[in-house]
Amino acid sequence: MRGEGLGIEKLSVRFGGLLAVDEVTLSAPGGAITGLIGPNGAGKTTTFNACTGTVPVTSGSVSLFEHDLSHHGPASRAQSGLGRTFQRMELFDSMTVAENVALGPEAALAGRHLWSHLISPPRQRRDIAQRADDALAGCGLSHLGQHRVRDLSTGQRRLVELARALASGFRFLLLDEPSSGLDKIETERFAEIISGAVASGLGILLVEHDMALVRSVCEYVYVLDFGQLIFEGSMAEAQNSEVVRAAYLGSEAA
Amino acid sequence: MNAFIVAVILGLATGSIYALAAMGLVLTYKTSGIFNFAQGAVAAAAAYLFYTLRQSDGIPWPIAALISVALIGVVGGLLLERMGYALREAPVASKVVATVGLLVGIPALLAAWYGSSSRPFDHFLPSHPVHLFVNVGTDQIIIFLLASASAVGLSLFFRRARLGIGMQAVVDDPDLLSLQARNPIVVRRWAWTIGTSFAAVSGILIAPTIGLDAPILTLLVVQAFGAAAIGSFTSIPRTYVGGLIVGVTTALSQLYLASHSGFQGVPPSMPFIILFVVLLVTPKRLLLEKGTRLARRLDFAPALNKRISVPTTLVGLGLLIALPQFVGFRLPLYMTGLLFVILFASLGLLVRTSGQVSLCHLAFAAVGASSFAHFESFGIPWPLAVLLAGLVTVPIGAILAIPAIRLPGIYLAIATFGFGILMQRFVFTNRVMFGSTDSLTAPRPHLGSFHLGTDTGYYYVILGITVACCVVVVLVQRSRLGRLLRALGDSPVALDAHGTNTNFVRLLVFAISAGLAGIAGALSGPVTGFTDGLTFDYSISLLLLAVLALSGRRALASAFIAGGLLQVVPGYITNATVSAYVPAFFGVAAVAVAVVPGIGFAKRFLVARRVRERRGASPVAERRALVRPEVVVAGAPLSGTGRAGGRNGDNRVAERVEMARLGAHQ
Structure with missing residues (x-):
């Protein structure tokens, strides 16, 4: 075991006859970026969905900073500090960039109590605005605040989704292919942002196909194939591993 | 016992009519993502047309039926296809509004033209009694056989015919379908024509038992929703069986419950009870929405400037306060x-x-x-x-x-x-x-x-x-x-x-x-x-x-x-x-x-005009061309009428193609 953070213990997810995730055990510490890689269909996104409670788990458990989340719903897991982004971006398309980012912390505060769905005290409003501004600035989106997210490019939309997650004050983030649709410069910028975010103690589990990005930010990677964990170790070890190469057929890891 | 069998036979006959309407409904929903709330209104329109041709103009019933189905089913179906196409990216609310608008509008038009009082509608199918355990009308047998044949035919069509298989693909990825040298528009037209014709036939078949009354005819075919729900809005065979279940349970509840006070409301509501209960108990994963991949959200109106909104509100309020002075009675x-x-x-x-x-x-x-x-x-x-x-x-x-x-x-x-x-x-x-x-x-x-x-x-x-x-x-x-x-x-x-x-x-x-x-x-x-x-x-x-x-x-x-x-x-x-x-x-x-x-x-x-222009000039087209040029090229020549050429490539093509490339899954 490598410290606290997100702990996944013997997690299995079955869709009918297909075992999408097969007894996966992994742990990702706070304050670092851990990679979760594997070929298409390996079960990476399903693992994420199981962690956040959006697909039912067949067996196994998920914990966050040693707090068992297995029996919580998606919203309550988010309340516990587990955030995520989506492979297929889930933005509030009718709203502006600033409104999108502000809704992250707002939703987190709203979900706490029954009455907090209805009323926002002025102090919270200021707090939300402050956090949203910080996140926008941190992701270099301040100049786009009043644009509608629907009008942005894919790369910018990915950044909005990240900014929203960063503004929400999560303790651990699951990022699902955040760099797909980003160009080289945007990817580098993205790597800087998430590296900066973990410096303040945030833990990240990153699903990614861009191996250059994984190499540059992850100290430790897990490799999934056909729902099974086939390797764990440093990125350099992963690239030298025969098992990993076989899984990728040498195409992407090369 | 005899009463039971008679009720079952009656239920099978009316159930067959529900099944016809429901199968048409499922067919169009599957292929276009538009759930046609107006299916019953279409049926009513066909019944009215048939009535006019036959009982007023004296045209023999087979020809009148043919004309009614052709006009309402085929022409109406093609019009509905256009409507569905225009709505393919619309949010769910707009899709509902469009067909609900027809559901409101068509019966209202019929009532305006023909008057709102119900008229007798003559039986037209031969109804000689045939003895099968009990006496069964030949019309009941004909209806039952017609619905069964349609169910079998439609199911086979979906499994075997290329057009039928194409229909399954058309709703979620028309671009992909057009890459397979299948014109999505032709596929959709067929689906709507068949689906709407089924509705027209069901309207003509059900009218003799209840007379010519637009709201009641409309509502009767709405009962097909229950059948469609049993088929999870996707399965044709299950929808057919669902129609029979709805028909038989309604007939049986009529037989056993109608005489009990307190339960009189049950028999006519049976299809809606079935609809509501089935929707509540069907596992969520079976009720996937069709056609939402393309759906967008309607824009919200931008907030009004206070200099406009405050005076408008005040003037409006003033008018409302002064109103009793000048509207009289x-x-x-x-x-x-x-x-x-x-x-x-x-x-x-x-x-x-x-x-x-x-x-x-x-x-x-x-x-x-x-x-x-x-x-x-x-x-x-x-x-x-x-x-x-x-x-x-x-x-x-x-x-x-x-x-x-x-x-x-x-x-x-x-x-x-x-x-x-x-x-x-x-x-x-x-x-x-x-x-x-x-x-x-x-x-x-x-x-x-x-x-x-x-x-x-x-x-x-x-x-x-x-x-x-x-x-x-x-x-x-x-x-x-x-x-x-x-x-x-x-x-x-x-x-x-x-x-x-x-x-x-x-x-x-x-x-x-x-x-x-x-x-x-x-x-x-x-x-x-x-x-x-x-x-x-x-x-x-x-x-x-x-x-x-x-x-x-x-x-x-x-x-x-x-x-x-x-x-x-x-x-x-x-x-x-x-x-x-x-x-x-x-x-x-x-x-x-x-x-x-x-x-x-x-x-x-x-x-503001500015907003509209900015949206028009979004870099979507360029992105699309960059990611997968052949989609842009293929969209145009294969989609026959040309109207798809320019508009078919929606602003999500880039994302979807990218997802396909990365092996996205639901």
């Missing part, structure tokens, strides 16, 4: 108009802000109206009775949040539709509500020397409460809950992922909306002095949605426009012919607004 018209403002504003909260379509809003108002009358008869003070009536409605709204939590978009609309009809059939006539006499007295308030009981006095009472309700709606819209509701409409998944339980938000909005509707209902009785179930007919809930759609996108302004359109304007029309066409106009206009976004009042005048 028409004041009651404005009273109900204001009550409809409350109804529209609360419906807007559900439909517009949170993106959830409710087709039973009047049921909430009915609960409020009847509870108010009861509270008043218990001697509870008038203002408290109104408030309590609103509060009583809140849990009813919360009950409806259960399907809202379980069911995605379109299925919620279907469930609320069933719920509204069930409420009317069962609960309205119960003692808790209007009772079997169906009328309750609802007095106006008395307050010392203030003359609140006069028309003018009561008008001001209503105005005051309406303003208060509008303030509540505005506060909700602007508060945190309003933002959460908008977020819910855009992406429930993201809202959950950030820590707000979407189920609870749904519950809240249904409760608030229902409570407001309950208050409006409570106030409606005292306008005339009594209240009854007929005032709250389910069809008015449909009309409500249609009129809301054509009143623009602003939360409050649209409520006032809609209230005026639905209640006040028709009151000024004295010409009987013209007023007969008013509901038809609302229906048709709603279709137009849904299909051509931008002809609603607000958008044309209030959206």
Whole structure:
């Protein structure tokens, strides 16, 4: 075991006859970026969905900073500090960039109590605005605040989704292919942002196909194939591993 | 035993007709993502045409049937295909509004042309008795065989024919289909033609048993929804069986329950009970929405400048205060108009802000109206009775949040539709509500020397409460809950992922909306002095949605426009012919607004030109070309009419192609 953070213990997810995730055990510490890689269909996104409670788990458990989340719903897991982004971006398309980012912390505060769905005290409003501004600035989106997210490019939309997650004050983030649709410069910028975010103690589990990005930010990677964990170790070890190469057929890891 | 067999045979025959309509419904829904609420209206139209050709013009029935099916089924189907195509990227609410507009408009047109009284419709199929255990009519056998053959044929077609397989693909990825050298438009046209023809046939077949009556014919074919639900809105064979189940259970309940007092409402409501229950118990994973991959959200109206909104509000309020001085005896018209403002504003909260379509809003108002009358008869003070009536409605709204939590978009609309009809059939006539006499007295308030009981006095009472309700709606819209509701409409998944339980938000909005509707209902009785179930007919809930759609996108302004359109304007029309066409106009206009976004009042005048231009110049086309040039190239030449050429490539192609490349999965 490598410290606290997100702990996944013997997690299995079955869709009918297909075992999408097969007894996966992994742990990702706070304050670092851990990679979760594997070929298409390996079960990476399903693992994420199981962690956040959006697909039912067949067996196994998920914990966050040693707090068992297995029996919580998606919203309550988010309340516990587990955030995520989506492979297929889930933005509030009718709203502006600033409104999108502000809704992250707002939703987190709203979900706490029954009455907090209805009323926002002025102090919270200021707090939300402050956090949203910080996140926008941190992701270099301040100049786009009043644009509608629907009008942005894919790369910018990915950044909005990240900014929203960063503004929400999560303790651990699951990022699902955040760099797909980003160009080289945007990817580098993205790597800087998430590296900066973990410096303040945030833990990240990153699903990614861009191996250059994984190499540059992850100290430790897990490799999934056909729902099974086939390797764990440093990125350099992963690239030298025969098992990993076989899984990728040498195409992407090369 | 004999009675049992006769009932089963009768059930199989009517069930076969439901099955036909339902299979057509499932076929079009599967291929276009449009759930055609107007399937029954199409059937009614075909029955009317058949009636005219045969009974007025004396054309032999086979030819009359052929012409009716060809005109309504084929021509109507092709028109509907165009409508479906125009709506393919529209949000669920617009899709519902369009077909509900037809559901309202077509029967209204028929009633305007033919008069609203029912006419006898002669049997045309040969009905010699044949002895199979009991006497069975040949017409029943013919209908049963026709439906069975259609079910088998359609199922085989889906599994074997290339066109049929293409139909399964066309809704979610028309571009991909066109890459396979299959023109998605041809596929869709076939589907709509077949589906609508099935509806036409079912209308002609069912008319002899119930006579020519547009609303009843429409509602009878709506019973096909229950059959479609049994087929999970996708499976043709299960839908066929579902139709038979609906028919037989209805016939059997007629046999065994109709004589028991308290259960008389059951037999005619059986299909809706089946619909509602099946929607509640079907596993979520079987009820996947069709065609949502392309769906976009309707834009919200940009916030108005305070320099415009404040004076407008003040002038409007001033006019409403001065109103009793110059409308004379028409004041009651404005009273109900204001009550409809409350109804529209609360419906807007559900439909517009949170993106959830409710087709039973009047049921909430009915609960409020009847509870108010009861509270008043218990001697509870008038203002408290109104408030309590609103509060009583809140849990009813919360009950409806259960399907809202379980069911995605379109299925919620279907469930609320069933719920509204069930409420009317069962609960309205119960003692808790209007009772079997169906009328309750609802007095106006008395307050010392203030003359609140006069028309003018009561008008001001209503105005005051309406303003208060509008303030509540505005506060909700602007508060945190309003933002959460908008977020819910855009992406429930993201809202959950950030820590707000979407189920609870749904519950809240249904409760608030229902409570407001309950208050409006409570106030409606005292306008005339009594209240009854007929005032709250389910069809008015449909009309409500249609009129809301054509009143623009602003939360409050649209409520006032809609209230005026639905209640006040028709009151000024004295010409009987013209007023007969008013509901038809609302229906048709709603279709137009849904299909051509931008002809609603607000958008044309209030959206800044700049915004429209900026949207036009988005870099989507370039991105598309970069990611996968062949999609752009392939879209144009293969889609025959050319109209797909320019517009087929929607602004999500880039994302979707990218997803396909990365092996995205649901």
